[in-house]
Amino acid sequence: MPFTRIAIRAGQSAAYKAALSEGIQRALVATFNVPEDDIFMVVSEHDENSFFFKPSYLGIEHSENLVLIQLTVSNTRTVEQKKALYRRIADELAESPGVRKEDVFINLVEVQTENWSFGNGxxxxAT
Known part of the structure; x- marks a missing residue:
């Protein structure tokens, strides 16, 4: 049930974008017990005039290849699961497509379970 938004600088290949999606999905399956076929992701590309960040924040040096990931999920996971997810996403994306771990920015938005509709209104x- 996660809904994932991935924002990157424009110009990356279709294979790069697919690798981002696939790596995030593997991490969700492994750490949040998300079913493998539960994939709702969108990748948006931004030119230099619409993609802003500070190159250094909290002692972390970001490059022009920063990947911004926002996951909307149900509020049912523990802090340990969240930490495991962050680590796993960074590891997966470092492996493929080769994103530096410093360039993996993740924001988790939690919502109550009744805040989802997957179709048909x-x-x-909801319980």
């Missing part, structure tokens, strides 16, 4: 997870 039905709140499938």
């Amino acid at each position: 039905i709140a499938q997870y």
Whole structure:
């Protein structure tokens, strides 16, 4: 049920974008127990006039290849699971497509389970 937004600088290949999506999905499956076929992701590309960040923040040096990842998920995971997810995403993306771990920025947005509708105007997870 995660909804993932990935923002990158324009100009990357289709294979690069697919590798980002696949790596994030592997991390979600491994750490958040997300079903393998539960994939809802969008990649947006931004030119230098619409992609802003400080090259250094909290002692972390970011390059022009910064990847901004925002995951909207149900508020059902522990802090340990969240930390494991962050590590796993950074590891997966370092492996393929070769993103520096310093360039993996992750923001997790938690919502209540009744805040999802996967179609047909039905709140499938509402109790």
